[in-house]
Amino acid sequence: GAVVSQHPSRVICKSGTSVKIECRSLDFQATTMFWYRQFPKQSLMLMATSNEGSKATYEQGVEKDKFLINHASLTLSTLTVTSAHPEDSSFYICSARTGTGITDTQYFGPGTRLTVL
Amino acid sequence: GESVGLHLPTLSVQEGDNSIINCAYSNSASDYFIWYKQESGKGPQFIIDIRSNMDKRQGQRVTVLLNKTVKHLSLQIAATQPGDSAVYFCAEAKKKGSTLGRLYFGRGTQLTVWP
Numbered sequence: 001g002a003v004v005s006q007h008p009s010r011v012i013c014k015s016g017t018s019v020k021i022e023c024r025s026l027d028f029q030a031t032t033m034f035w036y037r038q039f040p041k042q043s044l045m046l047m048a049t050s051n052e053g054s055k056a057t058y059e060q061g062v063e064k065d066k067f068l069i070n071h072a073s074l075t076l077s078t079l080t081v082t083s084a085h086p087e088d089s090s091f092y093i094c095s096a097r098t099g100t101g102i103t104d105t106q107y108f109g110p111g112t113r114l115t116v117l
Numbered sequence: 118g119e120s121v122g123l124h125l126p127t128l129s130v131q132e133g134d135n136s137i138i139n140c141a142y143s144n145s146a147s148d149y150f151i152w153y154k155q156e157s158g159k160g161p162q163f164i165i166d167i168r169s170n171m172d173k174r175q176g177q178r179v180t181v182l183l184n185k186t187v188k189h190l191s192l193q194i195a196a197t198q199p200g201d202s203a204v205y206f207c208a209e210a211k212k213k214g215s216t217l218g219r220l221y222f223g224r225g226t227q228l229t230v231w232p
Contacts, residue, residue, distance in 0.1 A: 004160075006160070034219070034220075041125050042225075043206065043222045043223065043224055043225050044161070044206070044222045046219060046220075049219065093160045093161070095160075095161075095220075097216075097217065104212075104216060104217045105151065105163065105166055105217070106151070106163075106217075106220060107163055108153070108160040108161045108162070108163075109160050110159055110160045111158070111159060111160040113158070
């Protein structure tokens with residue numbers, strides 16, 4: 001099946017620092033990847049849609065200057081949380097779209113737990 | 118549309134029983150539906166999907182039923198096992214041409230299997 005990886009799985013940082021999270025599709029090419037945020041016992045909230053070679057599309061209320069997304073290749077998208085603060089602590093999950101037509105679906109990475117002190 | 122739940126519905130079943138997890142979706146134009154399983158501290162895992170031109174689809178120990186009339190989706194798990202304990206999310210989407218649009222997730226249901 002389609003495998004999506006994320007790195008790191010956990011990160012603890014000090015307030016004011018920036019953190020980069022990588023999302024990779026390991027056995028398929030993904031022209032589109034998605035970044036989600038999830039709070040405890042809640043559903044997934046879409047933050048942005050990342051398209052290879054173009055600018056990301058952010059959901060309403062998500063600060064594009066704070067959550068920088070780069071999708072430089074068909075297998076890698078990165079999310080950088082700039083000047084992180086404790087309220088940015090959350091579980092960040094990426095997903096990748098597998099293709100077009102009848103087989104198009106989304107597979108998720110294992111998530112990254114961010115803790116900002 | 119998208120909903121973010123504050124409190125997860127829960128379902129407790131005994132090992133070996135069948136489980137039925139329900140989901141009400143909001144957009145009658147949605148034509149693709151997915152069930153995901155999320156274990157604690159992990160990302161969602163794809164279980165099964167169904168398109169709007171079907172009303173039932175079976176996988177290994179799982180069956181998804183779609184009732185478009187009442188916009189209802191269900192996931193049936195046969196012979197539930199302790200390893201099935203997790204949060205289950207339904208998601209809906211609409212095709213744009215040949216490509217699926219973004220997913221909209223339901224609130225999720227916490228399934229607990231006890232021996």
